[in-house]
Amino acid sequence: MTVTRFAPSPTGYMHIGNLRTALYSFLIAKHDGGKFILRIEDTDRERLVEGATDIIKSTLAVTGLHYDEGPDVGGEHGPYVQSERKEIYMEYAKKLVDMGAAYYCFCTKERLEKLHEDDAVGGYDRHCRNLSKEEVEKNLRAGIPFVIRQKMPLEGVTSYKDEVFGEISMNNSELQDQILMKADGYPTYNFCHVIDDHLMGVTHVVRGSEYLTSTPKYVLLYDAFGWERPVYVHLPLLMGKNADGSVSKLSKRHGAVSFQDLVKDGYLPEAITNYIALLGWCPKQSETEFFDLEGLKAAFTIDGVSKSPAVFDFEKLLWFNSEYIHKLTDSDFTERVTPFITSEIPESINREKMLALLKTRISTLSEINSKMAFFLSLPEYEKELFLNKKNKISDFEIVKTVLTEAKSVLSSVEYFDNDTLFASLMPIAEKLAIKTGTLMWCIRIAVSGMAATPGGATEIMEVIGKCESLARIDKALGMLA
RNA sequence: GGCUCGUUGGUCAAGCGGUUAAGACAUCAGCCUCUCACGCUGAAAACAUGGGUUCGAUUCCCGUACGAGUCACCA
Numbered sequence: 152m153t154v155t156r157f158a159p160s161p162t163g164y165m166h167i168g169n170l171r172t173a174l175y176s177f178l179i180a181k182h183d184g185g186k187f188i189l190r191i192e193d194t195d196r197e198r199l200v201e202g203a204t205d206i207i208k209s210t211l212a213v214t215g216l217h218y219d220e221g222p223d224v225g226g227e228h229g230p231y232v233q234s235e236r237k238e239i240y241m242e243y244a245k246k247l248v249d250m251g252a253a254y255y256c257f258c259t260k261e262r263l264e265k266l267h268e269d270d271a272v273g274g275y276d277r278h279c280r281n282l283s284k285e286e287v288e289k290n291l292r293a294g295i296p297f298v299i300r301q302k303m304p305l306e307g308v309t310s311y312k313d314e315v316f317g318e319i320s321m322n323n324s325e326l327q328d329q330i331l332m333k334a335d336g337y338p339t340y341n342f343c344h345v346i347d348d349h350l351m352g353v354t355h356v357v358r359g360s361e362y363l364t365s366t367p368k369y370v371l372l373y374d375a376f377g378w379e380r381p382v383y384v385h386l387p388l389l390m391g392k393n394a395d396g397s398v399s400k401l402s403k404r405h406g407a408v409s410f411q412d413l414v415k416d417g418y419l420p421e422a423i424t425n426y427i428a429l430l431g432w433c434p435k436q437s438e439t440e441f442f443d444l445e446g447l448k449a450a451f452t453i454d455g456v457s458k459s460p461a462v463f464d465f466e467k468l469l470w471f472n473s474e475y476i477h478k479l480t481d482s483d484f485t486e487r488v489t490p491f492i493t494s495e496i497p498e499s500i501n502r503e504k505m506l507a508l509l510k511t512r513i514s515t516l517s518e519i520n521s522k523m524a525f526f527l528s529l530p531e532y533e534k535e536l537f538l539n540k541k542n543k544i545s546d547f548e549i550v551k552t553v554l555t556e557a558k559s560v561l562s563s564v565e566y567f568d569n570d571t572l573f574a575s576l577m578p579i580a581e582k583l584a585i586k587t588g589t590l591m592w593c594i595r596i597a598v599s600g601m602a603a604t605p606g607g608a609t610e611i612m613e614v615i616g617k618c619e620s621l622a623r624i625d626k627a628l629g630m631l632a
Numbered sequence: 633g634g635c636u637c638g639u640u641g642g643u644c645a646a647g648c649g650g651u652u653a654a655g656a657c658a659u660c661a662g663c664c665u666c667u668c669a670c671g672c673u674g675a676a677a678a679c680a681u682g683g684g685u686u687c688g689a690u691u692c693c694c695g696u697a698c699g700a701g702u703c704a705c706c707a
Contacts, residue, residue: 591666607666
């Protein structure tokens, strides 16, 4: 059975790149009916951020990335938080030392820093690699702080196969004797993820391609323990476009890059998921780009994952989002957009009609406020706005005539719904021998005060009602007098 | 700098030795229309570069350029 995991470290918000990794990891498992595990990698005690784990969990929940095993839900391989598994790592590290694949290192931070500054050395000089057993015992007994390092082969080549990138080989001489256990007793990522992945039965390791070149070290660990190596699936990076046109790893300076920021800006979780699924992956033979989670599960295969980094395109996300908003039923839309509405909507407004009109014209939920403002109060406008070349309105006389006629017709209309209004108003066009467009242009400007509006004149009047419509027409007439 | 990886229109991308090199977003034009939006139609727009291999390379190999990642008691 395919078992994958998402193993974030709780250091803050949920980056969109992380979410994509979680998504792909989830999909790879679910495509095969496998298991998806959430594991919290909190071994860096200094970067730990309060509440970060909750953000991770809630993000996975709203995007539908439900995990079969993990904190809260449990499972047979728990605990799923690394800080609660501390003893396990030391045990395995010591095993490695006994096998001669790792060693104690008593070098001080100061010494390491000095090595670091000296470019000629190029990393750790393996000073403690050949300490005698007696020396190690003595240091241990003396309570000298230590770390445990992996003993890399000095020559030869280590290779592994990645499902996306193919065969990757590194000269062992390139490999540092990396730290497995830190002086504070916590393991490093380099060590504990291997232990956990093995213990938890993870079959496919899915993660960003920044791990491509360190994976040989992990593979060596599996080999040392005599464990079966997992299938590696490294994902292309997500990039952002800089102001000067260059690209770099997607980060805050490119805009809202955390899931919650995007949601706060009015993006729908399902639109975000759909869009990021397509960044670095393409379905084999598909006519559509629209996928819900079920569709993704069915369509997702690793051979559709690309190798080259993808630039995150906010324009396209925006398009996906507007498409998803348009597809919402009116009641779903109302439910989801309401929390974004910041101003009071008066009773006189036909709220339902207004939202229906706006639904197909906004791209993010937060746009609702600016788009609906003119319904609530008439914006200031110049009378020149009535002039319109296409509708052959070159002077104010015709505007005045139209509005005067409209006012008298409207006064006797009882039900202000779109169809009735349209039917009542049309005779004016006939009477004055003008086009529908000309007639409606004058009225629409009067009731909206804007050149471009969501919906036509009659739809707008349906929303604001008889009283307000007539008041706005009166105001226009006053301006023109 | 060493190592690893990548390079098809502005962006996401299909292609997997022979194609008029798909499609989507964005852009532009036209149509539709009670303005806008939607929708429809169309346009412009790409195989980084130099060598091979081959009857034939976007596709395979090598070099170059450019880009990215990585070289932590971070993950």
